[in-house]
Amino acid sequence: MGENVPAIANLTFDFFTAARQGQEEGNIVLNRILNNNLTCDEESGEDKDKLLAALCKQHKLEFLRKVIYAPLRNEENFIGLCSQIINKFSLTDPGTKKEILFYMAIAPSAYESVLQNLNKHCHALREEKVAIKVALEKPFGLDKADAESMSKKILNLYSEEEIYRVDHFLGKPVVKAILPFRFLNPEIEKVLDKDHIEKVEIFLKETISVEDRVHLYNSLGVLRDIHQNHLTQLLALVAMDLPPDLRDSSKVQENKERLLHQIEMVRRHNSLFGQFSEYASLVQKLESNSTASDNVPTFAASVVKINSPRWRNVPFILVSGKLLDTRESFIRIVFKNNYVCISHCENEESSDERKYTKQLVFHIGHGHLRRPSILASKSLQEPECPNNFLKSTDPRLFGRSVIYGENPKHFYPCTVVRDVPAYESIISNILGGKQDNFVSTKLLILSWKVWDYLVSAPKKIRIYEKADPNGQLNFVVKESQLEYIHTDEDAEESLSNKSVVTHSEVMQDYIQTPASFLGRKLVTSHTDHLAFLLARDIDRMAEIEILNKGSFHIAFSGGTSLVQVFRMLAQSFANLHWHSVHVWQVDERCVPHQDERSNFQTLDRELLRFVDIPYSNIHAMPVYIGGRLCDEELGGAHAYADSLRHIVPNSQLDFIVLGLGADGHTASLFPSSSDVHVDSNTFVVTTTDGPSDTSHRMTLTLPLINRAKRVGIFVTGKHKRDIVNQLESSKSVDTYPILGVNPINGTVIWYMDYNAYTGGVNVL
Numbered sequence: 001m002g003e004n005v006p007a008i009a010n011l012t013f014d015f016f017t018a019a020r021q022g023q024e025e026g027n028i029v030l031n032r033i034l035n036n037n038l039t040c041d042e043e044s045g046e047d048k049d050k051l052l053a054a055l056c057k058q059h060k061l062e063f064l065r066k067v068i069y070a071p072l073r074n075e076e077n078f079i080g081l082c083s084q085i086i087n088k089f090s091l092t093d094p095g096t097k098k099e100i101l102f103y104m105a106i107a108p109s110a111y112e113s114v115l116q117n118l119n120k121h122c123h124a125l126r127e128e129k130v131a132i133k134v135a136l137e138k139p140f141g142l143d144k145a146d147a148e149s150m151s152k153k154i155l156n157l158y159s160e161e162e163i164y165r166v167d168h169f170l171g172k173p174v175v176k177a178i179l180p181f182r183f184l185n186p187e188i189e190k191v192l193d194k195d196h197i198e199k200v201e202i203f204l205k206e207t208i209s210v211e212d213r214v215h216l217y218n219s220l221g222v223l224r225d226i227h228q229n230h231l232t233q234l235l236a237l238v239a240m241d242l243p244p245d246l247r248d249s250s251k252v253q254e255n256k257e258r259l260l261h262q263i264e265m266v267r268r269h270n271s272l273f274g275q276f277s278e279y280a281s282l283v284q285k286l287e288s289n290s291t292a293s294d295n296v297p298t299f300a301a302s303v304v305k306i307n308s309p310r311w312r313n314v315p316f317i318l319v320s321g322k323l324l325d326t327r328e329s330f331i332r333i334v335f336k337n338n339y340v341c342i343s344h345c346e347n348e349e350s351s352d353e354r355k356y357t358k359q360l361v362f363h364i365g366h367g368h369l370r371r372p373s374i375l376a377s378k379s380l381q382e383p384e385c386p387n388n389f390l391k392s393t394d395p396r397l398f399g400r401s402v403i404y405g406e407n408p409k410h411f412y413p414c415t416v417v418r419d420v421p422a423y424e425s426i427i428s429n430i431l432g433g434k435q436d437n438f439v440s441t442k443l444l445i446l447s448w449k450v451w452d453y454l455v456s457a458p459k460k461i462r463i464y465e466k467a468d469p470n471g472q473l474n475f476v477v478k479e480s481q482l483e484y485i486h487t488d489e490d491a492e493e494s495l496s497n498k499s500v501v502t503h504s505e506v507m508q509d510y511i512q513t514p515a516s517f518l519g520r521k522l523v524t525s526h527t528d529h530l531a532f533l534l535a536r537d538i539d540r541m542a543e544i545e546i547l548n549k550g551s552f553h554i555a556f557s558g559g560t561s562l563v564q565v566f567r568m569l570a571q572s573f574a575n576l577h578w579h580s581v582h583v584w585q586v587d588e589r590c591v592p593h594q595d596e597r598s599n600f601q602t603l604d605r606e607l608l609r610f611v612d613i614p615y616s617n618i619h620a621m622p623v624y625i626g627g628r629l630c631d632e633e634l635g636g637a638h639a640y641a642d643s644l645r646h647i648v649p650n651s652q653l654d655f656i657v658l659g660l661g662a663d664g665h666t667a668s669l670f671p672s673s674s675d676v677h678v679d680s681n682t683f684v685v686t687t688t689d690g691p692s693d694t695s696h697r698m699t700l701t702l703p704l705i706n707r708a709k710r711v712g713i714f715v716t717g718k719h720k721r722d723i724v725n726q727l728e729s730s731k732s733v734d735t736y737p738i739l740g741v742n743p744i745n746g747t748v749i750w751y752m753d754y755n756a757y758t759g760g761v762n763v764l
């Protein structure tokens with residue numbers, strides 16, 4: 001078995017297998033192992049391999065002699081299984097090392113109950129001083145929160161050291177050789193950084209479909225199936241800093257963790273999605289009870305950025321898909337090339353290597369190469385090959401071309417000597433306790449952080465034909481953005497003879513009643529959901545604005561209703577690119593920030609402190625200067641207006657969130673106040689008096705509010721029902737300042753909960 005063969009060969013194994021199936025079905029599966037030649041005869045053809053095949057058969061027989069199958073359906077079954085295991089250990093010599101591996105190749109939804117039962121009924125193993133290991137197969141959660149809660153439950157039963165989360169890619173020979181290769185080749189390692197690297201492609205292309213696992217796949221899609229785990233692990237291995245000693249497992253994990261920390265969360269504009277054209281009908285055929293989710297891509301490409309001095313701005317392009325033209329997985333590191341060829345550029349025999357794309361390719365499997373290999377362009381230094389790899393110039397080792405039609409002649413190859421199957425290596429590593437080849441809880445959560453937003457964000461999905469014959473999935477990378485080369489129309493036309501499934505657009509419609517309010521869009525829902533809808537709209541608009549102009553400017557009112565929206569943004573939208581968000585205030589009471597009436601205090605307590613917003617992007621109203629409150633002489637309102645003019649492009653806020661007072665006021669513009677008619681040139685921000693003498697305030701005025709791109713008015717509670725009614729029958733801005741909200745080139749959306757809109761009767 002793999003690299004630990006000698007150690008493991010000396011161990012004595014017993015195998016207890018268990019599943020929900022009955023005894024007979026279990027025995028049938030075991031017999032199939034003996035009679036299935038696949039794993040033994042794969043390499044037949046040469047005498048040496050025939051010998052291996054015979055050996056393999058012998059191993060299978062030995063395995064079958066030692067294996068016991070028992071159905072595992074209820075607590076009694078667990079008691080029975082555990083007592084058999086404990087008996088076996090009690091019979092072993094006291095001097096022998098005792099170890100048990102519980103290998104869970106089961107649905108993750110069953111982990112908790114199975115592990116609980118094993119922990120409870122096999123507890124005597126701990127008294128017998130048996131070392132326990134638990135191997136788990138992915139998917140480890142459907143999103144970050146799910147992964148966290150799953151891990152917490154498991155860690156209540158078994159310790160971090162006892163858990164081995166398997167990512168089988170980490171068992172593939174080329175993947176295992178990435179760090180040793182980098183370590184052995186300091187001259188190449190030296191140039192793996194932003195100054196020398198143009199881009200890194202990490203690809204896992206497949207030709208298979210999802211027939212045999214459509215049920216699971218329909219809840220995953222390619223992002224959860226491949227990107228969050230396999231591709232992110234590969235990215236970590238090529239981009240992490242090397243520890244001084246590769247044998248130091250904890251240092252390896254630590255450096256990997258640091259790298260994952262530095263990856264920026266992936267968003268929709270960094271990504272492209274596709275779904276093969278038969279996917280929906282396949283789901284319908286095989287899963288009569290479910291329909292294909294609109295949000296399940298079978299192809300995805302994302303550009304991932306690492307925010308570190310070493311890798312800043314280098315695009316890491318992660319791609320995977322089903323039913324593509326070839327099966328191939330590789331990491332291709334492409335070096336910058338500033339060489340310009342003028343003459344004899346087509347001359348293949350030219351010795352000038354500079355004109356070829358300089359690259360380092362970790363060819364993990366399949367494709368045209370006959371064997372998994374590591375290939376370095378000849379224009380790089382000739383590399384040292386890691387253990388289990390040999391330098392080879394034998395052209396038979398290559399297929400037609402290396403990658404993208406590159407000529408094999410231009411590479412130094414390190415070719416694998418023994419292509420150890422990934423699972424063989426994984427099991428050896430569990431038995432050898434090599435923790436750094438597994439996904440620790442920290443690494444799991446960090447890698448989820450990268451993908452958490454994208455997996456559940458609504459996606460625009462392009463339908464593609466099997467093997468993508470017209471290259472409709474080909475794309476270009478523009479900074480942090482990916483764009484299909486063919487337009488959506490082209491892509492649809494090429495599918496026009498097929499039955500095309502329609503897919504949701506990025507901006508889905510609001511969940512709303514058919515009504516509008518005062519001629520503006522109206523969104524109604526229960527209060528919690530309404531807060532979610534407003535927060536989601538803010539998130540969506542922020543993403544678009546940041547994409548278009550690099551920043552998003554939002555102003556929030558004070559008051560208690562918005563607390564729910566702040567909490568929603570903090571809890572569910574913390575992943576928004578807060579670095580590019582500027583937060584302004586619509587109005588503020590003339591009190592110090594420590595005063596509990598301060599709007600800023602609420603905004604900070606409920607939102608700002610929970611998100612990654614730079615201090616310089618927070619624009620609190622200057623109501624307290626030099627110990628004086630809203631002193632006109634100190635010009636706080638003017639200063640705020642100036643900041644807005646200088647910082648907000650065109651003084652146009654992207655989003656303003658207003659409230660509505662039961663008296664019809666909004667911002668701090670109260671009924672009958674002259675402030676509703678201020679001169680737009682002088683008073684875009686002003687100080688004003690509230691309803692009682694003591695409540696002096698600072699507020700944005702209508703000319704500024706009406707420059708905004710979007711205004712959302714958030715109204716909740718039964719006590720607002722009357723004012724909502726009154727607004728429908730009045731046009732007077734003096735009586736109801738809210739009626740002065742009419743953005744010149746922007747939109748207004750009313751967000752009203754059922755209590756405010758109907759007085760408590762649900763609207764269907």
Ligand SMILES: O=C1O[C@H](COP(=O)(O)O)[C@@H](O)[C@H](O)[C@H]1O
Pocket residue numbers: 206225226329
């Ligand atoms: O884990 C998974 O990986 C396989 C691809 O692995 P390979 O070793 O055959 O390259 C993929 O087909 C499957 O969807 C995914 O769950």
